[in-house]
Amino acid sequence: MSDKSELDRIDLKNCPICNGIPANMQDAFIDQLDYKVLHVKKGEIIARQGDIVKALYLLVKGSVKTEMTNEGGQVIGIENMKAPRPLAPAFLFAESNRFPVDVTALEPSVIIQIPKEEVMKQLAVNPHFMQGYLKFNANRTQFLSEKLKLMTIRTIRGKLAYYLLHHTASGETSCVLDRNQTELAELFAVARPSLARTIAELEEEGIIRHEKKTVYILNRHALQQLI
Amino acid sequence: MSDKSELDRIDLKNCPICNGIPANMQDAFIDQLDYKVLHVKKGEIIARQGDIVKALYLLVKGSVKTEMTNEGGQVIGIENMKAPRPLAPAFLFAESNRFPVDVTALEPSVIIQIPKEEVMKQLAVNPHFMQGYLKFNANRTQFLSEKLKLMTIRTIRGKLAYYLLHHTASGETSCVLDRNQTELAELFAVARPSLARTIAELEEEGIIRHEKKTVYILNRHALQQLI
DNA sequence: GAATAAGTGTAACAACTGTTACACCTGACT
DNA sequence: AGTCAGGTGTAACAGTTGTTACACTTATTC
Numbered sequence: 167m168s169d170k171s172e173l174d175r176i177d178l179k180n181c182p183i184c185n186g187i188p189a190n191m192q193d194a195f196i197d198q199l200d201y202k203v204l205h206v207k208k209g210e211i212i213a214r215q216g217d218i219v220k221a222l223y224l225l226v227k228g229s230v231k232t233e234m235t236n237e238g239g240q241v242i243g244i245e246n247m248k249a250p251r252p253l254a255p256a257f258l259f260a261e262s263n264r265f266p267v268d269v270t271a272l273e274p275s276v277i278i279q280i281p282k283e284e285v286m287k288q289l290a291v292n293p294h295f296m297q298g299y300l301k302f303n304a305n306r307t308q309f310l311s312e313k314l315k316l317m318t319i320r321t322i323r324g325k326l327a328y329y330l331l332h333h334t335a336s337g338e339t340s341c342v343l344d345r346n347q348t349e350l351a352e353l354f355a356v357a358r359p360s361l362a363r364t365i366a367e368l369e370e371e372g373i374i375r376h377e378k379k380t381v382y383i384l385n386r387h388a389l390q391q392l393i
Numbered sequence: 394m395s396d397k398s399e400l401d402r403i404d405l406k407n408c409p410i411c412n413g414i415p416a417n418m419q420d421a422f423i424d425q426l427d428y429k430v431l432h433v434k435k436g437e438i439i440a441r442q443g444d445i446v447k448a449l450y451l452l453v454k455g456s457v458k459t460e461m462t463n464e465g466g467q468v469i470g471i472e473n474m475k476a477p478r479p480l481a482p483a484f485l486f487a488e489s490n491r492f493p494v495d496v497t498a499l500e501p502s503v504i505i506q507i508p509k510e511e512v513m514k515q516l517a518v519n520p521h522f523m524q525g526y527l528k529f530n531a532n533r534t535q536f537l538s539e540k541l542k543l544m545t546i547r548t549i550r551g552k553l554a555y556y557l558l559h560h561t562a563s564g565e566t567s568c569v570l571d572r573n574q575t576e577l578a579e580l581f582a583v584a585r586p587s588l589a590r591t592i593a594e595l596e597e598e599g600i601i602r603h604e605k606k607t608v609y610i611l612n613r614h615a616l617q618q619l620i
Numbered sequence: 621g622a623a624t625a626a627g628t629g630t631a632a633c634a635a636c637t638g639t640t641a642c643a644c645c646t647g648a649c650t
Numbered sequence: 651a652g653t654c655a656g657g658t659g660t661a662a663c664a665g666t667t668g669t670t671a672c673a674c675t676t677a678t679t680c
Contacts, residue, residue, distance in 0.1 A: 256538075259524065260531035266538075286524075290517050297486065297513075303530045304487035310537035311483075311493075317544035318582045320668085321636075346657065355545045357638050362659060364637095547638085548666075573627065584668050589629060591667095605676095 181224060181250040182305075186298035195292065200284045204277040212269040212277060213253070219263045221279040223253035228275025232267040246272065256303060258282055317355065319393065322364040325354045327392035330374065330381060340382045408451060408477040409532075413525035422519065427511045431504040439496040439504060440480070446490045448506040450480040455502025459494040473499065483530060485509055544582065546620065549591040552581045554619035557601065557608060567609045 405411040
């Protein structure tokens with residue numbers, strides 16, 4: 167498969183797809199797995215937009231960026247990803263099984279490539295692996311659905327209300343945000359000053375109050391009305 | 394498992410998850426499957442928001458609506474679904490495995506419930522079923538990703554440009570839309586008159602032209618600039 | 621073929637959001 | 651303590667979109 171020194175450094179237990187495999191079975195799992203190890207330098211291209219996805223790509227070390235370029239050569243969207251995580255696992259089994267983006271290493275990185283047939287075999291043989299795979303996809307679907315729901319709310323007030331209500335445990339009247347204002351604005355896909363203004367408005371109206379990253383919900387009902 | 398008259402009417406070959414199973418194996422597949430058949434009348438509730446998802450729900454006949462209600466009892470979002478298709482298959486394996494919505498029958502409908510353990514068994518035993526399941530989830534992820542990309546484009550011009558470019562085969566200069574203006578506006582989550590105005594503007598600028606549902610792209614480069 | 625529904629084009633105005641620019645605060649680092 | 655970067659509050663103005671309303675055209679139905 168590969169030299170043993172490599173295997174020692176591969177940490178699957180933190181990889182979303184494989185972390186369901188019990189610790190005492192992980193070595194056995196790796197040993198019997200048919201895969202390739204890919205070492206890339208900084209700036210090296212791992213996959214190109216349009217390439218057919220023939221294997222499951224697990225980024226086990228390093229970080230990569232993904233870029234989408236249109237027909238005119240312009241770069242449209244960029245996203246960065248850090249190990250450990252699978253790259254585009256959904257595209258392995260999708261009808262259109264081509265990389266939608268260019269994948270480039272941001273630093274020296276290690277990627278494991280598991281051929282599709284091997285993935286299917288393991289899915290059938292190893293229920294932990296199957297659970298992990300299904301769970302990852304399921305979680306991703308939920309994540310995307312949630313985000314989409316947020317995006318279909320048109321006003322910033324609405325998005326903020328939705329976000330706050332969903333981040334406050336029922337019964338609680340406050341929550342601690344895990345993002346700063348800039349990141350929140352990005353999540354909402356709105357401009358940062360616009361978000362700041364909306365927050366200020368809601369505070370003026372006595373609906374919320376905030377100190378640093380803690381938000382107090384003073385009028386839950388009013389918040390619900392905003393969605 | 395159930396009376397034979399039922400089985401005759403169950404059409405799995407058009408169900409997204411099961412359609413990969415060869416026709417000559419479908420009967421055998423159904424026979425050995427452990428499942429429950431659920432008949433519901435119009436208006437009957439099939440699942441409630443918050444219920445734990447313990448089985449794969451396949452809507453094989455009829456249609457349902459899904460509603461999300463907030464804590465205040467207000468209905469927020471509604472979506473209709475027609476047979477045959479699975480209901481919330483992602484939630485069966487997700488970390489948070491609860492129905493996010495109320496599911497209500499819109500007409501007399503038939504739902505097959507396959508317990509989670511049985512689904513896992515079949516996934517391990519039947520590679521066609523597994524492929525179908527993975528493919529469905531993968532396609533759904535792609536669909537959601539695409540939609541999300543569309544939503545993060547802030548301007549209507551941008552959304553329209555993105556949509557048109559992605560619905561025109563490379564090399565072609567025209568495409569036939571499969572939605573009317575109202576549906577397109579819903580997809581973009583914008584107001585219908587606003588979309589109409591934007592279309593009119595792009596026509597005035599000589600970038601596109603349209604007759605009924607056929608759109609001609611007169612200046613592809615300008616469209617790309619709009620994204 | 622008349623009646624009805626569905627879809628589209630358009631306009632004026634209100635409402636909301638983005639842009640840009642700058643002041644201020646805070647914590648980290650030296 | 652001083653410097654610097656990151657994060658936040660705020661304001662004026664421009665730009666975009668939503669709202670509402672209505673005319674008009676095109677399908678559909680009986």
